[in-house]
Structure formats: C-alpha cells, structure tokens
Amino acid sequence: MNAVDIRGVSKRYGKVTALRQLDLQLEPGEVLGLFGHNGAGKTTTMKLILGLITPTEGQVQVLGGTPNTPDIRRQLGYLPENVMFYPQLTGRETLHHFARIKGAAGQQADELLEQVGLAHAVDRRVKTYSKGMRQRLGLAQALLGNPQLLLLDEPTVGLDPIATQDLYILIDTLRQQGTSVVLCSHVLPGVEAHINRAAILAGGQLEASGTLASLRREAGLPSRIRASGLQHREQLLQNLSAEGQTAQLSGSDGIELIGSSSGKIALLRQLLEQDQPSDIEIIQPSLEDLYRYYTDRANQTQATEGKA
Amino acid sequence: MNQIWNIARKELSDGLRNRWLLAISLLFAALAVGIAWLGAAASGQLGFTSIPATVASLASLATFLMPLIALLLAYDAIVGEDEGGTLMLLMTYPIGRGQILLGKFVGHGLILALAVLIGFGCAALAIALLVEDIEVGLLVWAFGRFMLSSTLLGWAFLALAYLLSSMVNEKSSAAGMALGVWFLFVLVFDLVLLALLVFSEGKFNPDLLPWLLLLNPTDIYRLINLSGFDGANAIGVLSLGEDLPIGGALLWLCLLAWAGLALLLAYIAFRRRAA
Numbered sequence: 001m002n003a004v005d006i007r008g009v010s011k012r013y014g015k016v017t018a019l020r021q022l023d024l025q026l027e028p029g030e031v032l033g034l035f036g037h038n039g040a041g042k043t044t045t046m047k048l049i050l051g052l053i054t055p056t057e058g059q060v061q062v063l064g065g066t067p068n069t070p071d072i073r074r075q076l077g078y079l080p081e082n083v084m085f086y087p088q089l090t091g092r093e094t095l096h097h098f099a100r101i102k103g104a105a106g107q108q109a110d111e112l113l114e115q116v117g118l119a120h121a122v123d124r125r126v127k128t129y130s131k132g133m134r135q136r137l138g139l140a141q142a143l144l145g146n147p148q149l150l151l152l153d154e155p156t157v158g159l160d161p162i163a164t165q166d167l168y169i170l171i172d173t174l175r176q177q178g179t180s181v182v183l184c185s186h187v188l189p190g191v192e193a194h195i196n197r198a199a200i201l202a203g204g205q206l207e208a209s210g211t212l213a214s215l216r217r218e219a220g221l222p223s224r225i226r227a228s229g230l231q232h233r234e235q236l237l238q239n240l241s242a243e244g245q246t247a248q249l250s251g252s253d254g255i256e257l258i259g260s261s262s263g264k265i266a267l268l269r270q271l272l273e274q275d276q277p278s279d280i281e282i283i284q285p286s287l288e289d290l291y292r293y294y295t296d297r298a299n300q301t302q303a304t305e306g307k308a
Numbered sequence: 309m310n311q312i313w314n315i316a317r318k319e320l321s322d323g324l325r326n327r328w329l330l331a332i333s334l335l336f337a338a339l340a341v342g343i344a345w346l347g348a349a350a351s352g353q354l355g356f357t358s359i360p361a362t363v364a365s366l367a368s369l370a371t372f373l374m375p376l377i378a379l380l381l382a383y384d385a386i387v388g389e390d391e392g393g394t395l396m397l398l399m400t401y402p403i404g405r406g407q408i409l410l411g412k413f414v415g416h417g418l419i420l421a422l423a424v425l426i427g428f429g430c431a432a433l434a435i436a437l438l439v440e441d442i443e444v445g446l447l448v449w450a451f452g453r454f455m456l457s458s459t460l461l462g463w464a465f466l467a468l469a470y471l472l473s474s475m476v477n478e479k480s481s482a483a484g485m486a487l488g489v490w491f492l493f494v495l496v497f498d499l500v501l502l503a504l505l506v507f508s509e510g511k512f513n514p515d516l517l518p519w520l521l522l523l524n525p526t527d528i529y530r531l532i533n534l535s536g537f538d539g540a541n542a543i544g545v546l547s548l549g550e551d552l553p554i555g556g557a558l559l560w561l562c563l564l565a566w567a568g569l570a571l572l573l574a575y576i577a578f579r580r581r582a583a
Contacts, residue, residue, distance in 0.1 A: 050400045053582075070402035078400045084393030086318075088325060100314045101401045141397075 001064045003028050003149045003180035004049055009058030011044055018044040019204045022058070028148070031171060031181040033191055035291055036201035042184045043081065045201070046151055049182070050078055063148055074103060077147030081154045081184075083138030087127035091118055091137055094126055095144070104145040112140040117163070131158035139167070150174065153184045168194045188288045200291060202298030212287065219293050221285035223264050227271055228254035229278025236275055311403045315411025316418065323381075323419040332377055332420075336427020339373075340366055344435055356439045363450045366428070367533035370458050371526050375465040375490055378420060382469035383486040384479050385412050386578060391479055405578050409470060413463075413571060420462040424455050454533055460563045461529040465489075467570030474577035497524045525566040532559050 004026035011019040019041045026032050036042050047053045048060050051068030065072045085094050091113060099109040113122050116136040121129065129137065135158045142150060156164045171181055171194050185191055192212060199209040208215055230236060233255050240247040240257065245267070250256040259267045264282070271277065285293075323329045343365045344356055356362070386409075389395035398408060432451040436444055472485045501520060521527040 052396070052399055070404070073400065073402040076400065078397070080393070080397060080400075082393065083397065086322075086392070086394060088322065097314070097318055098397075098401065101311060101398070101403050103402070 001028070002026060002061070003030070003063055004182070005059075005061040006045070006048065007059045007061075009048060009055040009060060011041075011048065011053065012056045017204055019048075019055075022206055024199060024206065024209065026149075026180050026182065028180055029175055029178045030197065031175050031183060031195045033195035033198045033287075034182055034184045034201065035186075035188070035198060035287075037295065040201040041204040042201055043153065044204075046078075046153055046182070046184065049149075049151060050076065074145060075148040077142035077144065077150045079135075079138045079142040079150075079152045079155055081157070083134060083141075085126045085134065085137060088125060090123050090125055091129070091133075092122040094137065095140055098141045099144050102145045108144065109140075112143055113137075115143075116140045117166075132160060132163065135159055136163070146179075148179060150179055150181045151184075152181065154186065155183065156185065156187050164190065188291060189286070192287045198287065198290070200294045202295045203302055205298065207294040207298045208290075212290070215290050215294075216285055219285065219290055220260060221289055221293055222258045222260055223285065224283040225257040225259060225264065225267060225271070226250060226254060226281040226283065227257075227275075227277035227279070228281075230255060230275045232275065236271075239274065240270075311407040312411040312414060315403075315408055316415035319412055319415025320418055323415070328381065329419050329423055329426075332423035333426040333430075335373075336423060337430045339369060340428050340431030341434055343369065344431060356435065359443070359446050359450050362435075363454050364534060367454060367458075367530060370454075370461070371530055372494055374458050374462045374529075375494055375526060377423075378416075378462040378465035379469045379486040379490055381419065382412070382416050382466045383473055383482045385416070385470055386473040386581070387476055387479050387482045388473070390477075390581075406575055409571070409575055409578055413466060413470065416466050417459075417463050420466065421459045424459050424462070428455050428458070457529055457532045457560070457563065460560075460567060461525060464525040464563060464567040464570060467567050467574055470574035471570055471577055474574055474581055493524050493526050498527070522562050525563060528559055528563045528566070532556065532563070 002025050004024065006022055006024040009019060009022045010017065022041070022045065024032075024045070034042050034045065044053070048055055049062055049067060051060075051062070051066070051073070060067055063072055063075055067073075067076075086097075089097065092110070095109040095113060096106055099106055110122075113119060116139050118133060118136050118140070121133060126134065126137065135155070139152075139155065142152065155167055159167060168190070171183070174181060175196075183191065183195060195212075197209065197211055198215060200207045208218065210218070228251055230253055233249065233253065237247050237249065237255060246258040248256050257267055257271070268280070268282075271280070344362050386395065389398070399405075428451060432447060436442060436447055468489055469486060472489065473482050476482045476485065501517070504520075505517065521531065
C-alpha cells in the first residue's frame, strides 16, 4: 500500500489549471522532495493529499483511503508554509489544544516541545515567538500522534543552520521508523542527502521524478572533474583538447575537465594513465543544477506551445 | 462530541483570558442594578418600584445590548481564524467543519449564558436582599424568564454572526455586516413594519401583520418579556403582538428556531467556503 497514490490528477480553478495530469506515488518510509517555483503546483499537491481540496479529475489515495476522513487525518502530520497559531495562547497551551483535537497524549505534547528546542519558551505567548520558534512549534504540532505520513511545506524557512541540521536528522530518524515524508522546499542545497526521490513540478506539470542518480542520467548534465598536483598539465590539456574534450587549467597545478556522466569513468582512467594527480575531485550536477535544467526545459516547452 | 468540547473549551478560556466574560457580566450587573433603583427617576421617584417595571426596562435595554454583544463576540469566529491562518491548519486535523462550528457555538454560548447568569443573577440577588417585602417567587420567575430569553436571543445572534463570518473573506467586511445585521433587526425592522402599517392604509391583510413580528428575533424576545405581566403596556409595533394567536410557549420555540436555523445556514455557508 502506497502512502500517497496520485493518479491522473488535474485541478482547475475556473480557467486556471493548477495541476495537469499528475501521477505521483510515495512508498512507506520514503522521503520525497517536491520542488518547483511559486505557483508550480506544490501547495495544490499538498492540499490534495490533505483532502482540503478535491481533484477536478483523477484520484488521490492516502494511506489506502480517501484523504479527508478523520481516520486518515489522524495519521497525517502537516506543517504549512508560514505556519500561524493563536497569538494569545502560550506554546504549551497551543500544542495541548492541537494534541486534544488529534487525540494525542498531553505527555507527547510536552516531549515534543522539548525535542524541538522550545522548552525554555513553553509558557510564553506565541505572539512573542520569533519566526524560527513558530516554525519549531509548527513542526511539533505536525509530529503529534506519530503520523504515518508527514507533509512539510518549506520546513527550513526561518530556521538557523543548527536547527535545519536537526530537522534533517529528525527526518532521517523518522524515515528509518517507516514514516513517509513529503518535503516541499525552495532551499535546495543540503536537502539532497536526506531525500530518496525528487519530484520537480513546473507550471502544474510533473517535469521529472526519480532518484537523484536517475535524474542525473536522464538530464545528461555534465560532471566536472578537477585534478590537482599534476606534473605536466599543459601536455595533458593539449592531448585532451585534441580529442575534443572540454578542459581548462585550474589553480596552480590543476586541470578541470567536463565530462558527461557516462563518459566520466573513461576520462578518469585516461587522467590516471597519463599523469599522477595528487587529488581528484568529482563535482556531480547538484540538485540545483537539475532543478534549473528541468524548469528551463519546461519553460521552453511552454514557450513553444504558446507560439504554436 | 469530544471534538466539539475541545473547540468550546478553547473559546471559553479565550473569553476568560481576554476578560470578555468579566466585562459583560459587570456591564449586565451594573445596568440591572442601575435600572432597578433609578429606573423610576423619570416619574420623580427614586428606589425600586416594581418587578414588572424593572424587567420590562431591562428587556428593552437587553434588546439593544444582547444582539450587539453576541455579534461582537462571534463576528470573526470563522473569517478571523481564516485570516490568522489557523483555520487551514485546523482543517487538516481529524475534525469536521460542523464540529468546529458547533464547538465555537457552545463556547461562545456558554460565555453569554454565564455572563447573563452572573450579571443579572447578582442584580436579582441584590433586589431580593435589599428590597423589603419583595415577592421572591415572582422575582425568581420574572428574572429567570428574562435571563433565559436573553440568553436565547444572544444565541440566535451568535449563529447569525457565524453565518456572515462564514460568507465573507475579510474580517472588516464581517464587522461591517455585523453592524448592518444589528441595525436591521434592532432598529430598521420595526420602522419598516410601522411604515407598512401606515402606508398600506388597511389594504395589507391585518391578520398577517402580527406574524411578521416572528421574522425578527428581537421582537419575539420583547413579546416574551412584555407579555405575561398584567397590564404590561406594549408600545409601538409590539402592540401587534397582542393579536398574535400563538401562546408563550410557541414564542420560545420560535426564538429557539431562529438560533437553530441561523446555525444551520451558517453550517451550509461554512461548508461551501473554500479551504
């Protein structure tokens, strides 16, 4: 049973199409990164999974049921973008209020406050909280009742680097416990290591979905190989350029090569045969590069469609 | 049921925290005591006159106040939470919209009921203790009926407040509409009825006119409180009520029906509201 099963879903608001023919599956214990510009359909997808809105076409199944039933909702945790709370309540009162509605124990609410690092501020009113503290409280409420599926919309906004790292560690722990996580984010660096799969949305359409390795293969974006400590790098550069490789000098005794992900190994072998580098660094296309590649591609397609 | 109470207890504790309950109770107590002892000043007397006169004066004042307080308390119940961003979060929890609405109604309704009980109850107690040879039985009966009907009137306007709060997208529009609803039912309705009476020159079926009073919860409330006293002098359009062929119990039911119907409409409006 998939944690999330979205099949052929479109969502239209009047004439505006927010989502077009979306297919997305999430297995138990899988962390999916959902990326896209503002208006790409990320929040609409979240709201469909939460059952806040119903699809115009297609089917959404969450944890084997329809998303807007109380039983399913009890197993969901959601951290909205810009989470807001009742300003007049204290942190503790807020979390206990939500714990009662979710049917979670009050003890868990206190433990979560401690876990997200709000223990020192539990008796302060939420209106005195900073953005980061509100975000932590938001995370705490999402974890109430040990959800099977966790939806996090921009969870790192307002968090300091340490808290961000803590969040990623928490996501890793939850994944090991079998919790499925959907992570919407603009902040791309740092998130790569913590997601199993990335889905890139653009203009309401799913542009790409898969593991980072498969996305790299599919995109065919070049990797950069940087070698340093070379003895006769000019000679090497000439050889490589003669073979039609893109190469340039880098640093005082190094060289930088651009290779496709498939030709990478051959280049490395050649490098090692012809010289004795002291260090080799392989820079894979980052999530950011992939994101840029797929959104640019989507924009181009749309532009051509617009002209036609 | 549990979920309704979870919402209600938050509203109730909000009412205690921001001192709404205290303020309304004090206001009611001060008004009731003031009217009881100074109400007859116009006729040159000072001091307590009679139970019917006191309750009648209180009722005419509560006709203005109760709807206003209820509307103020609840006009932002839905739209305020929507603007504050908490409604969306709440909707992702295992709680239905009906439960949210009913929970708010129970919470706000309890605040109103408690304020009426504390405020007017204290005043009744003061009268019972301070006025010599008072008929305690009549006092309890008259004040009990007054307090119960005031609470019901408040509930009807709470429900109306939820209705408009579910329909608008901004808190300020809800506030404006709340004021409009208050004007309509408390001031304009009777004037329109009066105008209808005068300008129709008898062409309008005179049997129908008294029924029109039932279209306004504040008129039902006044009818409840003014009838039942011998020689209570109904003034203005309310004298139409004397022609109304329905009894006291039905008037109570009508007031209750107002609260129920408005709540039902509020639920329908809330359900249609986009998440």
